[in-house]
Amino acid sequence: MTTLSSTASSLAEATSSDSALRRFLHGLPGVDQVGAEQRVATLGTRSIKTTAKQQAIDLAIRMVDLTTLEGNDTPGKVRTLAAKAQRPDPTDPTCPATAAVCVYPDMVGIAKQALGSSGVKVAAVATAFPSGRAAMDVKLADTRDAVEAGADEIDMVIDRGAFLSGRYLEVFEEIVAVREACGSAHLKVIFETGELQTYDNVRRASWLAMLAGAHFIKTSTGKVQPAATLPVTLVMLEAVRDFREATGQMIGVKPAGGIRTSKDAIKYLVMVNEVAGEDWLDPDWFRFGASTLLNDLLMQRNKMKTGHYWGPDYVTLD
Amino acid sequence: MKFEYAPAPESRAIVDIKPSYGLFVNGEFVDGHGKSFKTISPSTEEVLAEIAEADEADVDAAVKAARRAYARVWSKMSGAERGKYLFRIARIIQERSREFAVLESIDNGKPIKESRDVDVPLVAAHFFYYAGWADKLSYAGLGSDPQPLGVAGQVIPWNFPLLMLAWKIAPALACGNTVVLKPAETTPLTALLFAEVCQQADLPPGVVNIVTGAGETGRALVSHPDVDKVAFTGSTEVGRAIAKAVAGTEKKVTLELGGKAANIVFDDAPVDQAVEGIVNGIFFNQGHVCCAGSRLLVQESVAEEVLDRLKRRMKTLRVGDPLDKNTDIGAINSGEQLAKIRALSEIAESEGAERWSPPCELPSNGFWFAPTIFTGVSQAHRIAREEVFGPVLSVLTFRTPKEAVEKANNTPFGLSAGVWTDKGSRILWMASQLRAGVVWSNTFNRFDPASPFGGYKESGYGREGGRHGLEGYVR
Numbered sequence: 183m184t185t186l187s188s189t190a191s192s193l194a195e196a197t198s199s200d201s202a203l204r205r206f207l208h209g210l211p212g213v214d215q216v217g218a219e220q221r222v223a224t225l226g227t228r229s230i231k232t233t234a235k236q237q238a239i240d241l242a243i244r245m246v247d248l249t250t251l252e253g254n255d256t257p258g259k260v261r262t263l264a265a266k267a268q269r270p271d272p273t274d275p276t277c278p279a280t281a282a283v284c285v286y287p288d289m290v291g292i293a294k295q296a297l298g299s300s301g302v303k304v305a306a307v308a309t310a311f312p313s314g315r316a317a318m319d320v321k322l323a324d325t326r327d328a329v330e331a332g333a334d335e336i337d338m339v340i341d342r343g344a345f346l347s348g349r350y351l352e353v354f355e356e357i358v359a360v361r362e363a364c365g366s367a368h369l370k371v372i373f374e375t376g377e378l379q380t381y382d383n384v385r386r387a388s389w390l391a392m393l394a395g396a397h398f399i400k401t402s403t404g405k406v407q408p409a410a411t412l413p414v415t416l417v418m419l420e421a422v423r424d425f426r427e428a429t430g431q432m433i434g435v436k437p438a439g440g441i442r443t444s445k446d447a448i449k450y451l452v453m454v455n456e457v458a459g460e461d462w463l464d465p466d467w468f469r470f471g472a473s474t475l476l477n478d479l480l481m482q483r484n485k486m487k488t489g490h491y492w493g494p495d496y497v498t499l500d
Numbered sequence: 501m502k503f504e505y506a507p508a509p510e511s512r513a514i515v516d517i518k519p520s521y522g523l524f525v526n527g528e529f530v531d532g533h534g535k536s537f538k539t540i541s542p543s544t545e546e547v548l549a550e551i552a553e554a555d556e557a558d559v560d561a562a563v564k565a566a567r568r569a570y571a572r573v574w575s576k577m578s579g580a581e582r583g584k585y586l587f588r589i590a591r592i593i594q595e596r597s598r599e600f601a602v603l604e605s606i607d608n609g610k611p612i613k614e615s616r617d618v619d620v621p622l623v624a625a626h627f628f629y630y631a632g633w634a635d636k637l638s639y640a641g642l643g644s645d646p647q648p649l650g651v652a653g654q655v656i657p658w659n660f661p662l663l664m665l666a667w668k669i670a671p672a673l674a675c676g677n678t679v680v681l682k683p684a685e686t687t688p689l690t691a692l693l694f695a696e697v698c699q700q701a702d703l704p705p706g707v708v709n710i711v712t713g714a715g716e717t718g719r720a721l722v723s724h725p726d727v728d729k730v731a732f733t734g735s736t737e738v739g740r741a742i743a744k745a746v747a748g749t750e751k752k753v754t755l756e757l758g759g760k761a762a763n764i765v766f767d768d769a770p771v772d773q774a775v776e777g778i779v780n781g782i783f784f785n786q787g788h789v790c791c792a793g794s795r796l797l798v799q800e801s802v803a804e805e806v807l808d809r810l811k812r813r814m815k816t817l818r819v820g821d822p823l824d825k826n827t828d829i830g831a832i833n834s835g836e837q838l839a840k841i842r843a844l845s846e847i848a849e850s851e852g853a854e855r856w857s858p859p860c861e862l863p864s865n866g867f868w869f870a871p872t873i874f875t876g877v878s879q880a881h882r883i884a885r886e887e888v889f890g891p892v893l894s895v896l897t898f899r900t901p902k903e904a905v906e907k908a909n910n911t912p913f914g915l916s917a918g919v920w921t922d923k924g925s926r927i928l929w930m931a932s933q934l935r936a937g938v939v940w941s942n943t944f945n946r947f948d949p950a951s952p953f954g955g956y957k958e959s960g961y962g963r964e965g966g967r968h969g970l971e972g973y974v975r
Contacts, residue, residue: 212922217773229508229825455503463501
């Protein structure tokens, strides 16, 4: 339990060898599962109403990485999504745009073209998403492809096999290499927490990725159940909070997969607010990886505005 | 971005507070003969209702009613039948849970999220639990045919008004006793609403009697010659007086008194959860908890880090309107209690302890005290020895497990303790060394009707809850 007092130089030392890195990661304070889940349950009872709810819904819309990651994605589908990202509610110009559109690397060019100078970013999953089971040079080529096609953000997956077998330095070096391949694009590191399973692993993976230079840490690919959960995100928020305390550097957090309702999204925002702090309440530092969430946010937004619910035919299915 | 939570007040419309309340004797509300008194909302100082005071004659009438009900009905009824009444009461409490929660928060000052999510669910759980025992007493390890004691005189405190009522009434009734209960003078309303529940459940008249009043009423009740059992929860000072008053009589007594619990954090503790546990240990219910973790014992090597995290966490505590669903810390129960907390805090400062509270705006009306920690505290400071019964934490350090045990046990109290470490063997070792009725590990202030609760030393004697809780009500 000595991480907070660590200085930046001793953090650099932590990554000098496999054994040093292991010592550091296993020296992080443990996470008590019961306690962490209890904290999440308590935060979940916060009652966010009226003006606070309006504020939260608009913020959540601005934090959405509107995602399509299917084998049957087509240019047409990506263009539809890009249109939706820029004007989620075409009937209301005050409705904010989402943060980004998230696609496979081969769709980056299409998305980029469709989004133009709208300010909505293009995120691409890379490094043999979602399993990450490919040779290193393939993963790097995958990353470079996406960056060259114009991706603003790269969502990479870590090698969970290496992590679970304790080859931490290998995972670390992979993240460093991908970060380099990203050039000026931002790097989000996906842990696939559904495969890491324990909260202790999530905390270790978070520190590992932050030490390796991740801009964002992300829970899941959306292809493995469970995807994002509140307790996992709690542990990651604690990690970025502690990392800033130790280094002064801010890292973003992105829960992805399984967040479908406004109510869920608001629970996440309450947790960000009370655990990491209000600095993270910004699309630059917190994102939702989601596809169906946006429509529920729009329906709730309209309900707040007009007092009645839209039928499902009033929001677009993309 | 600043995220301001809009006010989210729970509606008061569900409760119907009458302008005045009588005593509940023999199944009916009757006038008291003492001087009536007012109960106020501690968060606003608004007068809620006029409450009858029971004098000696009223207490006598209540005890007579309880004796009659005991002799004629309740002691003759089969356990299975008694259980049915208790199940019925438990279900009605669940059905009316919102009403109870709102009323409790208004009269006591505790946040609605606690009365709604902790107090009232536990109350129902206690009645369900002891309802289940009513027809199984022969299997409780208390002899082949345990018999009730008779009439129980019960006096309860203001910190968990309805929950303490449940802890007292449920086991007493399950075992076949009848009761006369006196709620605290600052929080009588939920007990009087419970009286309505007894009527609604068709409980035979006289099985539960509720007499309101202050110290004099309590004295009359515990010293009444026809009371067979005295059960008290409250201060050690009053507990001592009760023990003296009943000494040499046939009365059986259980006392659940004060505490000064150590919450012990080792260097390998899951630190974020430990911080939550510290907060929950001392700021839950404004620290008006006899088992509150009011002494933080933290290993010296991590003391600074734990304190930094604790302070950061305390800045997110929301103090204010008890009925707002987002309130974490409500009002101090009375002006008198507030004065006590203030006095002990001032003594701590004058003895050289360093005081810290997060910036927090307190309402102008009502009784309020910001969550407070004192650092630089030693075992010799009064703030580390005396029960504050408020949101005030003393922080002490230790170097070795042995020292932690010595310091934790170095108190006249012994109600509860907390141990935070990732090491299972150390938890077990600590639990066997600590002289405390409850030892929580990697959690704090968790209650369950199946788990016995009670103290060592000046924290009292007898156990409430669980199978052990039956012992105090049978012979």
